[in-house]
Structure formats: structure tokens, C-alpha cells
Amino acid sequence: xxINGLPGESISAADRGxxxxxxVFRTMRLLDRRIVHWSHHxxxxxxxxxxxxxxxxxxxxxxxxxxxxxxxxxxxxVRLTLTRGVGKRGYAPSDAPMPxxxxxxxxxxxxxxxxxxxxxxxxxxxxxxxAQPRLAGIKHLNRLENVLAAVExxxxxxxxxxxxxxxxxxxxxxxxxxxxxxxxxxxxxxxxRCGVAGVQRQRIIEWALQSGQSLEVRDMTLxxxxxxxxxxxxxxVFGLWPVRELVGKHWCEFPLARRLxxxxxxxx
Amino acid sequence: xxINGLPGESISAADRGxxxxxxVFRTMRLLDRRIVHWSHHxxxxxxxxxxxxxxxxxxxxxxxxxxxxxxxxxxxxVRLTLTRGVGKRGYAPSDAPMPxxxxxxxxxxxxxxxxxxxxxxxxxxxxxxxAQPRLAGIKHLNRLENVLAAVExxxxxxxxxxxxxxxxxxxxxxxxxxxxxxxxxxxxxxxxRCGVAGVQRQRIIEWALQSGQSLEVRDMTLxxxxxxxxxxxxxxVFGLWPVRELVGKHWCEFPLARRLxxxxxxxx
Numbered sequence: 001x002x003i004n005g006l007p008g009e010s011i012s013a014a015d016r017g018x019x020x021x022x023x024v025f026r027t028m029r030l031l032d033r034r035i036v037h038w039s040h041h042x043x044x045x046x047x048x049x050x051x052x053x054x055x056x057x058x059x060x061x062x063x064x065x066x067x068x069x070x071x072x073x074x075x076x077x078v079r080l081t082l083t084r085g086v087g088k089r090g091y092a093p094s095d096a097p098m099p100x101x102x103x104x105x106x107x108x109x110x111x112x113x114x115x116x117x118x119x120x121x122x123x124x125x126x127x128x129x130x131a132q133p134r135l136a137g138i139k140h141l142n143r144l145e146n147v148l149a150a151v152e153x154x155x156x157x158x159x160x161x162x163x164x165x166x167x168x169x170x171x172x173x174x175x176x177x178x179x180x181x182x183x184x185x186x187x188x189x190x191x192x193r194c195g196v197a198g199v200q201r202q203r204i205i206e207w208a209l210q211s212g213q214s215l216e217v218r219d220m221t222l223x224x225x226x227x228x229x230x231x232x233x234x235x236x237v238f239g240l241w242p243v244r245e246l247v248g249k250h251w252c253e254f255p256l257a258r259r260l261x262x263x264x265x266x267x268x
Numbered sequence: 269x270x271i272n273g274l275p276g277e278s279i280s281a282a283d284r285g286x287x288x289x290x291x292v293f294r295t296m297r298l299l300d301r302r303i304v305h306w307s308h309h310x311x312x313x314x315x316x317x318x319x320x321x322x323x324x325x326x327x328x329x330x331x332x333x334x335x336x337x338x339x340x341x342x343x344x345x346v347r348l349t350l351t352r353g354v355g356k357r358g359y360a361p362s363d364a365p366m367p368x369x370x371x372x373x374x375x376x377x378x379x380x381x382x383x384x385x386x387x388x389x390x391x392x393x394x395x396x397x398x399a400q401p402r403l404a405g406i407k408h409l410n411r412l413e414n415v416l417a418a419v420e421x422x423x424x425x426x427x428x429x430x431x432x433x434x435x436x437x438x439x440x441x442x443x444x445x446x447x448x449x450x451x452x453x454x455x456x457x458x459x460x461r462c463g464v465a466g467v468q469r470q471r472i473i474e475w476a477l478q479s480g481q482s483l484e485v486r487d488m489t490l491x492x493x494x495x496x497x498x499x500x501x502x503x504x505v506f507g508l509w510p511v512r513e514l515v516g517k518h519w520c521e522f523p524l525a526r527r528l529x530x531x532x533x534x535x536x
Contacts, residue, residue, distance in 0.1 A: 001281055010278035011286065013269055013370050018279065018349070020411035021289030053419065081286070089374050091411065091418035091442060102281050106357050131434060132398035134416055142410035143288035143359065148402055150359035151321065166399060174359060
């Protein structure tokens, strides 16, 4: 781990990241000492910092720290956590926060190889995401909803959980975004009220816009997912998994997933 | 500070309290080496832990640590933070978490003495609280809504902000609960969708039930607050403040606040 650029394992117990979840994070794939899709990650970090009025560290500072971290461990998963730092007691932040940045490394997780080939099973989460436009889309440190959703299943054969909001709209996976393929249209949920707008989702949206693929980013019902020709989930660690099962519905062919994986280097 | 019973200032940067806001806390008044209303605080801690499936530390362990902390600093504010501890990467908690407990001490804040005597001014927050029944009432570490609300004003003459939910119901203060006095009935918002159910709120509710005071715990509109005979906010640090101003409406007599302060030892 690197904490504010120095090797270390601990932070102040008065850090606002701990006290209030006052910060943001990124989970990224490290491959051959480079963060995969780094420019997208940095852009998203800037956006998330701006939304929380948090100063975003300079890109060169972060790149130097990634290089330092990757020296010993060239391949794996890197999490960058950025908090508003140590502050006085109380919710109001100081006018001149001194953010804390934490880079931590983990080995790349090993998933069953058939999840990429044959697709994954999803659990439909009972927990419904709350609508909070001020925090929607941001990968912030307030993740208790995801924790409570992840508690809902412990069958290791289930790869991911699907989350709806209180109105019944599909929002995404517990740790991923979701896309559907519906009559040659690519569909993904609109995330202005809840959910996290991940970097792979952004890349797929950009690909659709650039390649002329019909795309709709809008509210989606569970029924639309269940009647889709194809469903997939994506994030920056596992890349892309086609979905083969959700509440009794099965899919077995994944042409869209194959196409996206090939064109977007989405496979982990 | 005491971290898991030992003097210290830092926690692991892999603690789930930091990574996901996965934990709860209590902010309590320390007076003459004792936590004021400790039994209520411990009961609330047990309830909040249960809601998050977090093991609650034994009361005797916590009491021994409070005694240790209070030895040098007999009077002030004590925050107890309880997290799910260090875990593996990913939202799913381990089956046998080793919670982290952090006791930290701050000097008691000094507020303008006229706030108790003449009442306080409230800011009406623009941020609307999200409805999440699974987290409502719990004093958990996911407090970004409170942080964003507290950013809305910086006039030191404004003591507190009033929060509504997305449907326009009054929920409470940014760091307090709210009560109104309306035609001899004591009113306080119902907190099953959002908000934090604080210990002083609980004590006022208990007092009303025991003393035969008419009480309604239900959804409240802003208009009901503005047309109330009296409004007050309470928490465990400042005790109780009558409200003298909110969006152009003024109050100048506070018989309910005087009565509650006297009967419930609510003044800080």
C-alpha cells in the first residue's frame, strides 16, 4: 500500500473517509505495470471529486505512485481511495481539506473460466437502491447498500446480484453495470437517481456512439431484462460476463458479449 | 483515542469502515467521567449493530474502555465508532468479522449561550434525503448526505440545518432530531424511510408516553413545522435548542423546551 505516496498500512482514525464515508474510490486492473483504461479512470475520478467538492490529485502525481506500486507487483487489482482527509469533528468539511490518497494492491481474482464462456448466474437482490440524485453515479465510499445486497446470497456459483431501485427500475449489478440487447438496440439503465456509472459502462456507451450502434440509456424494467435477447454485466476487474440465468430465465448465446469483448478489450 | 482497547491514533487502511462505510457510531457527552445516558446509547448501538448484522461488543468491555478514556479527560465528547473490521476485497462481509472499535475524545464544543436562552436559527437544506428503509434510523458511517447538507451554509449564526426527504416530509436536523408543539400535541417525524433516530429523541418519546403527554410520531410537512407553536432540535452533544427562526418564521417563547430541558436533563 501507498498512503499519500509513502509505504504504509494505516490511516488516521480521525480521517473523514472513516468517520463519514467522505471520499471516493476506483477499482482498477493492473496489467504489465499499467492501469488498464487509466485515462477513463482518471476522468471519472475527476468527475466524482467535483461532485463531492473534493480536490482531485494531479494526474502526474497519481501516475508516479502507480509506477511505484507496480514495481513489485506488475499484475493485479489496484484500488485508489481518496478521502477528504482528517478534519475537525462535525459534518461540515474544512475550507482547505488535505485529502488522503490510498493505493492498495490485491492479486487478480481467479474466476471460473466458464463464466466468460458460458455466462454467469445472477441473483435478483431484494434490497432496493434509494434514489439520491446528488450521489447517483458517483463511486463514493458510502456503500452500505452494496454490502447489504452482497449479504443476500452465498452460493459461489452465483457471480453477481442485480439491483433494482424503489420504483422497480433495473439499476445494475452489486459491483457492475448491466447492458441488454433488445431487438438490435443496446440498452443500459439511466443512472441519475442511483447506481454507479462505471468506466466499462462508459466505454461501451462510447463504442456504441462511435460505431453507429443503436443505444438507449433510459429507465429499464426487470421485464425488459428478462425478455432481452442477451444480457451482460461489466466492470473493470472481471471485464465482461454474459448472463446465462436470472430468476428462471436462461440465455445460451452471446454474440453481443463476444463482439464487445473483442472490440473493447473487456475480458479480464 | 483507544483502538480495540489500546492507545492509538490509526487504523488499517483495509478496514471496511473506510472502504465501504461499513459500521456504526455514537456521539456521546462525557460528564464527570461518565457517559450521559449511557444505557440508551448502548441499547441504540445494539439495535444498529443488529440491523447491519454486526456483532455488538459486550457492555462491560465498552464500559471499561470508557473508564480508561475518561481517566485523563473527564469532560467532553466521546465518539465510539464500530466497524466490520478488516476484510477481504469485495462487498460481501466475512462470516466471522473481527470488528474494530474506536473511542475518540474531543473537548466539549462551546456554543453561544443565547442559543439555549433565545433559540437558534435553522437553515432549510436543499438536499433531500433518500428513502432507504433498510438503513433508516441507523447511525451508520454512510453520512455523505449529511456532509453535503452541511456544506450548504457557513454563517456561524445558523446553528443547524433542517432536512426534508424527496417527498417533502420533514425528517430532522443535519445532526439532530426535531420536535414540534402543535395544539398541545408533541409531534416528531416518523423515521422508517430515512433519518437517524437519536437517543435524545428516544428519551423525549419515552417521557411523553410515561407522562401522558399527547404524542404523534408520523410524517410531517414543512408547513406543519412553520405553523407549530414551538419547534426544537435535540442531540446528545448540545442537548436541546429551541428554534427561533426558520425561512422567515419566528418564534420567541419556548415553554416546551424549558419543560423538557428541566425534566430530561437535556441541556448540555
